[in-house]
Amino acid sequence: MTIQITTTADKKQVLEEIAKKLLEERLIGCAQIIGPVKSIYWWEGKIVEEEEFLCFMKTKAELFDAVKDMIKDLHPYEVPEIIGIKAEMVSRDYELWLENETKNKPND
DSSP states (O other): OEEEEEEEESSHHHHHHHHHHHHHTTSOSEEEEEEEEEEEEEETTEEEEEEEEEEEEEEEGGGHHHHHHHHHHHOOSSSOOOEEEEOSOOOHHHHHHHHHHSOSSTTO
């Protein structure tokens, strides 16, 4: 099953480095970085407004934990956003491409 994982960072370069490492390890098939975007959220008891960049990554559901762990290891945030969403409808060609570009199992 194809999933999309999102994360954010205050610097585009941080997301580029994370994406490249995940790609090198064959944990994701692609990443798209957009921004800046305005993020408004609760942090340490107050509402914070920041400019961030947003990264969308595509992978297989069975690789989520490995992707999550690597993002946590590489990300400078104390609590980085790591959200995985199952893709309900994906073209068969894209799914086959993703299957061929990522690991078959987390420890391959």
